[in-house]
Amino acid sequence: MTTAPNAIDRSGNPLRAQVVVIGSGAGGALTAAMLAESDYDVILLEEGPDVDTETIPTNSTEAISRLYRNGGMTPILGRQNLAFVEGCCVGGSTEVNSGFWHRLPPDSYYRWKADYLLDGFTPEMMEGYFERVEADLSVSRSGRSGETRGSAILREGIESLGWKYEEVPRCQKDPSASAFGPGVRQSMQRTYIPRALEAGVRMIPNCKVREIALEEGRAVGVNAVVRDGGRSADWRIRADVIFVCCGAIQTPALLRRSGIRRNVGNNLRIHPMIKAAARFEHEVDSYDAAIPIYQVKEFWPTITLGGSVFTPGFLAMLLSENWEAHRGAMENCHQMGIYHAATRGLNRGSIRVLPGVDEGVVVRYRLNRADQRNLSIGLARLGELLFAAGAVAVYPSLRSFPVLTSAEQCRSFLQTDIPLSAMSLSTVHVFSSCPMGENPDLCATDSFGRVRGFDNLHVNDASLIPDSPGVNPQGSTMAIALRNVEHFMEDSERKRRLPRRRETRMPRADVLVTGATGWLGTVLVEKLYAEPDTADAGVRCLVSRGMDASPLTAISDRVGVAIGDLRDPESLRDFCRRAEGATLFHAAGIIHPRRTREFDQINVEGTRALLAAARDAGVKRVVVVSSNSAIGCNPRSDHLFDEHSPYDPYLGYGRSKAEMERVVTQAQARGDFEAVIVRAPWFYGPHQPARQTQFFHMIRQGRFPILGDGSQRRSMAYVDNLCQGLLLAAKLEAAAGETYWIADERAYSINEIVDTVEDVLENEFGIRCRRSRLRLPAIVGDLAQAADGALQALGLYDQRIHVLGEMNQTIACSIDKAKVELGYAPRFSLREGMVASVRWCLENGQHL
Amino acid sequence: MIHTPRRLSQSQRQLVAKIVGLVLPERPSLSAPERARVHSAVTGFVASQIEALPTFMALPYRVALLAFQLLPTLRYGRRFDGLNEASQAAYLALWSEGPVAPARDVIKLIRSCALLAYFDHPDVRSQLPMPGGTLPAGSAAAPASSAP
Numbered sequence: 001m002t003t004a005p006n007a008i009d010r011s012g013n014p015l016r017a018q019v020v021v022i023g024s025g026a027g028g029a030l031t032a033a034m035l036a037e038s039d040y041d042v043i044l045l046e047e048g049p050d051v052d053t054e055t056i057p058t059n060s061t062e063a064i065s066r067l068y069r070n071g072g073m074t075p076i077l078g079r080q081n082l083a084f085v086e087g088c089c090v091g092g093s094t095e096v097n098s099g100f101w102h103r104l105p106p107d108s109y110y111r112w113k114a115d116y117l118l119d120g121f122t123p124e125m126m127e128g129y130f131e132r133v134e135a136d137l138s139v140s141r142s143g144r145s146g147e148t149r150g151s152a153i154l155r156e157g158i159e160s161l162g163w164k165y166e167e168v169p170r171c172q173k174d175p176s177a178s179a180f181g182p183g184v185r186q187s188m189q190r191t192y193i194p195r196a197l198e199a200g201v202r203m204i205p206n207c208k209v210r211e212i213a214l215e216e217g218r219a220v221g222v223n224a225v226v227r228d229g230g231r232s233a234d235w236r237i238r239a240d241v242i243f244v245c246c247g248a249i250q251t252p253a254l255l256r257r258s259g260i261r262r263n264v265g266n267n268l269r270i271h272p273m274i275k276a277a278a279r280f281e282h283e284v285d286s287y288d289a290a291i292p293i294y295q296v297k298e299f300w301p302t303i304t305l306g307g308s309v310f311t312p313g314f315l316a317m318l319l320s321e322n323w324e325a326h327r328g329a330m331e332n333c334h335q336m337g338i339y340h341a342a343t344r345g346l347n348r349g350s351i352r353v354l355p356g357v358d359e360g361v362v363v364r365y366r367l368n369r370a371d372q373r374n375l376s377i378g379l380a381r382l383g384e385l386l387f388a389a390g391a392v393a394v395y396p397s398l399r400s401f402p403v404l405t406s407a408e409q410c411r412s413f414l415q416t417d418i419p420l421s422a423m424s425l426s427t428v429h430v431f432s433s434c435p436m437g438e439n440p441d442l443c444a445t446d447s448f449g450r451v452r453g454f455d456n457l458h459v460n461d462a463s464l465i466p467d468s469p470g471v472n473p474q475g476s477t478m479a480i481a482l483r484n485v486e487h488f489m490e491d492s493e494r495k496r497r498l499p500r501r502r503e504t505r506m507p508r509a510d511v512l513v514t515g516a517t518g519w520l521g522t523v524l525v526e527k528l529y530a531e532p533d534t535a536d537a538g539v540r541c542l543v544s545r546g547m548d549a550s551p552l553t554a555i556s557d558r559v560g561v562a563i564g565d566l567r568d569p570e571s572l573r574d575f576c577r578r579a580e581g582a583t584l585f586h587a588a589g590i591i592h593p594r595r596t597r598e599f600d601q602i603n604v605e606g607t608r609a610l611l612a613a614a615r616d617a618g619v620k621r622v623v624v625v626s627s628n629s630a631i632g633c634n635p636r637s638d639h640l641f642d643e644h645s646p647y648d649p650y651l652g653y654g655r656s657k658a659e660m661e662r663v664v665t666q667a668q669a670r671g672d673f674e675a676v677i678v679r680a681p682w683f684y685g686p687h688q689p690a691r692q693t694q695f696f697h698m699i700r701q702g703r704f705p706i707l708g709d710g711s712q713r714r715s716m717a718y719v720d721n722l723c724q725g726l727l728l729a730a731k732l733e734a735a736a737g738e739t740y741w742i743a744d745e746r747a748y749s750i751n752e753i754v755d756t757v758e759d760v761l762e763n764e765f766g767i768r769c770r771r772s773r774l775r776l777p778a779i780v781g782d783l784a785q786a787a788d789g790a791l792q793a794l795g796l797y798d799q800r801i802h803v804l805g806e807m808n809q810t811i812a813c814s815i816d817k818a819k820v821e822l823g824y825a826p827r828f829s830l831r832e833g834m835v836a837s838v839r840w841c842l843e844n845g846q847h848l
Numbered sequence: 849m850i851h852t853p854r855r856l857s858q859s860q861r862q863l864v865a866k867i868v869g870l871v872l873p874e875r876p877s878l879s880a881p882e883r884a885r886v887h888s889a890v891t892g893f894v895a896s897q898i899e900a901l902p903t904f905m906a907l908p909y910r911v912a913l914l915a916f917q918l919l920p921t922l923r924y925g926r927r928f929d930g931l932n933e934a935s936q937a938a939y940l941a942l943w944s945e946g947p948v949a950p951a952r953d954v955i956k957l958i959r960s961c962a963l964l965a966y967f968d969h970p971d972v973r974s975q976l977p978m979p980g981g982t983l984p985a986g987s988a989a990a991p992a993s994s995a996p
Contacts, residue, residue, distance in 0.1 A: 060964070060968045061889075061893045061964065061965045061968060061969075064897075065893065065896050065897075065900070070900045070901060070902055071896065071897045071900030071901075072897075073897060073900065073901060073957070074902065075902070075905065311967075311968050312967035312968060312972075312973060312976055312978070313963065313964040313965065313966070313967040313968030314964060314968075315967070316963035316964060316966065316967040317960045317961075317963055317964045319963075320956070320959050320960045320963050323871075323959065323963070327873060330873075330875075330967065330976075331875075331977070332977070333967075333976055333977065333978060334976070334977045334978045354903075354904055357903050357904060358903055359902060359903050360902070360903050360904050361902065362904060421949070
């Protein structure tokens with residue numbers, strides 16, 4: 001087993017992938033393999049070490065120390081504590097369990113649909129998923145030919161009692177071999193993990209995810225600590241989609257640590273188990289670690305009886321409950337076996353995390369009276385079975401209980417409950433801590449494992465199983481995981497939210513567009529396909545995680561989507577791949593941030609990274625959308641900026657745009673590509689954001705503030721006009737290295753803008769306006785500007801104050817250079833543009 | 849973030865070694881060097897198991913070990929490691945068989961882990977009445993989680 005060599009990004013950038021899968025057990029390994037084989041870029045994180053489990057020396061203590069979580073001593077607290085055992089290594093618990101396989105019993109389907117409102121989940125639908133996973137894991141039965149002596153003894157006992165039983169299928173290649181022989185058991189290390197690595201998954205072992213990073217209601221990555229020998233380092237890994245597959249304890253713990261608590265960790269179900277050792281008159285072959293392959297189903301679903309793995313050490317551990325009295329049994333360990341009675345727990349447990357405590361996960365399950373009863377009955381039936389199988393003594397794992405020497409003694413537990421305090425209990429089956437389904441009162445995820453309230457965060461492990469299936473849950477976990485990951489891929493494909501991104505499948509791009517889902521970008525893509533020169537172009541759009549790209553892909557089937565972010569250089573390199581000779585329209589940027597540092601991160605550094613990627617990809621021309629803010633405000637109301645006007649940036653946004661222009665100019669001067677800068681003032685038109693609709697609404701309500709006399713002028717750019725300018729800037733060779741102002745034919749006074757919108761609302765669309773004005777003295781604007789400056793000096797930003805501060809300024813430009821050199825001829829007047837804008841708002845359900 | 853030191857201190861480890869020595873059975877009989885080797889390996893395993901306890905249990909467990917070490921001063925005027933072997937055994941039985949459940953649990957962890965490691969140690973297994981004597985390849989990977 002080896003970690004993929006490209007697992008670690010040593011460039012210093014945050015590692016990123018389309019999908020991060022946390023946990024490499026039954027759910028996670030399958031999820032990672034399926035995604036990678038379908039061309040998704042996947043990072044697989046595993047808390048435990050990457051140890052080839054077949055190389056572990058045949059010393060059980062080393063295996064326990066190296067492969068088990070908490071050395072096999074995870075406690076489940078309650079009236080009587082239980083020991084929970086799970087793997088913590090690459091492959092998870094599949095590396096340390098017996099490889100037993102059960103399909104989901106039919107009653108579970110109907111119960112889960114009724115109680116948890118689980119959609120799309122019927123035996124018929126799941127049949128194919130079980131079959132596929134079973135084929136991958138070589139699930140099989142050995143039949144009588146593979147029956148060990150221990151198995152035969154158990155079967156004969158069961159048959160003599162006339163009880164129902166079954167041979168349990170196992171995930172192993174040679175069904176007649178011991179499950180623990182080399183290469184036999186088909187754990188994740190032998191199946192899905194090699195497939196995942198082969199398909200390009202980057203696997204990082206020894207990586208403990210501390211929390212899922214959330215921003216604005218989305219999962220954007222994980223914060224993890226990676227241990228390398230005695231050292232550890234904090235890592236941040238960014239991702240478009242996250243699958244949490246850490247098992248039924250660690251998955252809810254991680255979600256809760258990350259602040260996600262709705263129905264998380266409240267519904268833990270377990271199968272409490274009690275064990276007993278039996279001594280026979282003759283030698284049995286328990287010591288070869290072959291677990292009896294039969295299970296008693298007579299008392300199912302409440303109780304299941306079967307064999308457990310045997311070593312002398314584990315026998316001694318079981319006998320240690322009454323060591324002084326039972327130690328003599330070790331003399332006959334070759335005649336002994338260990339067996340179990342597993343019950344279907346009937347209570348609900350919980351998982352909680354202790355704040356501020358590293359690995360402070362507290363698991364609680366309070367055994368109730370019914371559980372106590374079932375465990376007592378289970379032990380009674382187990383003893384009955386063992387005596388029927390020829391046992392001469394049964395040693396129950398009960399403190400201060402004597403050796404049982406007859407079936408009658410065992411049957412006494414049918415009448416009298418064994419005190420819980422006497423029981424030494426364990427479990428290896430835990431599940432249901434994040435149940436899936438549509439019942440909002442019970443379920444943490446939807447019917448396919450998507451965490452409620454998130455569109456890119458999924459759970460895909462035993463946590464999802466809504467309640468106890470009464471059988472080993474590995475089969476159900478894996479079939480459900482396969483179903484869910486395929487549903488995810490189909491859904492992503494349909495919505496184009498997360499396009500698969502193998503280079504071989506990425507078509508060549510003639511045009512690249514950033515900010516394509518924005519106001520300007522969408523119209524620009526429409527105009528590209530309306531132009532004869534670019535009607536057949538392959539257009540690739542950079543789309544932020546979680547943005548709906550369907551309006552873009554609906555424009556043409558030649559529109560491609562690359563998920564990325566200006567703050568993520570690797571995504572920009574992907575965006576620019578196979579774009580030699582292309583034209584890049586850079587329309588992305590931030591104007592109203594939460595914190596002013598975003599101006600620099602996005603408008604400056606983001607542009608710098610984008611230009612570097614474009615240069616490396618051989619992009620021919622870059623058309624960059626800049627802003628009037630780089631130049632500032634006109635000195636008087638009759639003044640117009642032109643391309644020779646000096647930089648005088650208006651606050652943080654203006655400074656970032658001025659710096660961005662400098663970066664572009666330098667790249668052009670270096671010969672990285674041809675660059676054209678287009679300065680656009682306040683633009684308007686269809687696809688406008690909410691803040692522009694608010695502008696209409698305020699005018700309608702008579703609440704739009706007019707500072708001073710309203711004669712200050714603003715250049716505006718209707719998006720169609722602006723797109724015309726952008727396309728000309730892209731097309732004309734002589735434009736390379738130039739800067740152009742692109743706006744409507746003339747600048748408008750604030751009064752004219754407000755009057756025009758009012759006129760359009762009333763006379764074009766019959767929308768009544770109050771026809772009043774909120775007139776404020778000009779000094780209000782000055783005060784707002786001062787407040788804006790003070791806030792920004794502190795790194796803060798308030799959109800309303802910023803806009804108010806600009807309202808008494810004249811920001812107007814001349815478009816003469818564009819008209820002369822580009823042939824730019826704006827076709828839409830203010831009124832025509834506003835009519836189109838209001839129409840779009842009404843057609844798209846905007847509240848005016 | 850609170851981190852509990854993972855490693856047992858030297859004195860804690862010596863205490864664990866002493867308890868392990870008391871709980872290990874005399875049979876099968878081993879030569880003195882073999883027994884010393886087994887005792888050392890078993891102590892190492894038991895210590896690693898205590899060190900592997902979840903954080904919220906690790907601190908109380910170490911406090912309990914300290915109490916186990918110091919409480920004999922109230923009765924014997926000496927710490928546990930200063931008692932003679934018979935007194936140590938009696939005091940250990942008081943904890944492991946007494947009415948106080950948490951005290952029993954403290955010793956139960958050490959005893960059960962020690963017995964597991966002892967009987968699965970190759971030197972001990974070779975003395976047991978079992979064919980082969982040593983565990984088959986890979987068999988140790990599963991025993992604790994033998995799944996029904």
